[in-house]
Amino acid sequence: MVTRIATSHIDGRPxxxxxxxxxxxxxxxxxxxxxVRRVQPGRYLGFGFWGFTDSQRRVLQPFILEATSRQYRGDIGTLRA
Structure with missing residues (x-):
């Protein structure tokens, strides 16, 4: 994935x-x-947006991420042209 600090789709904050x-x-x-936003050290709240139409992309798909001590596996995937 491409990562960045950007304006949130939810509330306009970074x-x-x-x-x-x-x-x-x-x-x-x-x-x-x-x-994704940090809720507390080591815990993050995320909302996924996906779909092919504006109405599909308005449906929030919440998830939680937690810090791990595992080693980074390296980049995977093929960049689109």
Missing amino acids: AFQLDYRAFDTVNGRINLVDD
């Missing part, structure tokens, strides 16, 4: 954003973009 659309993966093909 959020860490993960954009999968640049890659030829299932997530890229469904136009997935995640907004």
Whole structure:
């Protein structure tokens, strides 16, 4: 995914954003973009937006991320042309 600090789709405040659309993966093909915010150290709240129409992309898909001590696996995926 491409990552950046960008204006949140939810409230217009800065959020860490993960954009999968640049890659030829299932997530890229469904136009997935995640907004993530830190709730407390080691815990993050995210909302995924995906779909092919504006109405589909307005449906929030919440998720929680937690810090891990595992090593980074490296970049995977193929960049779209």
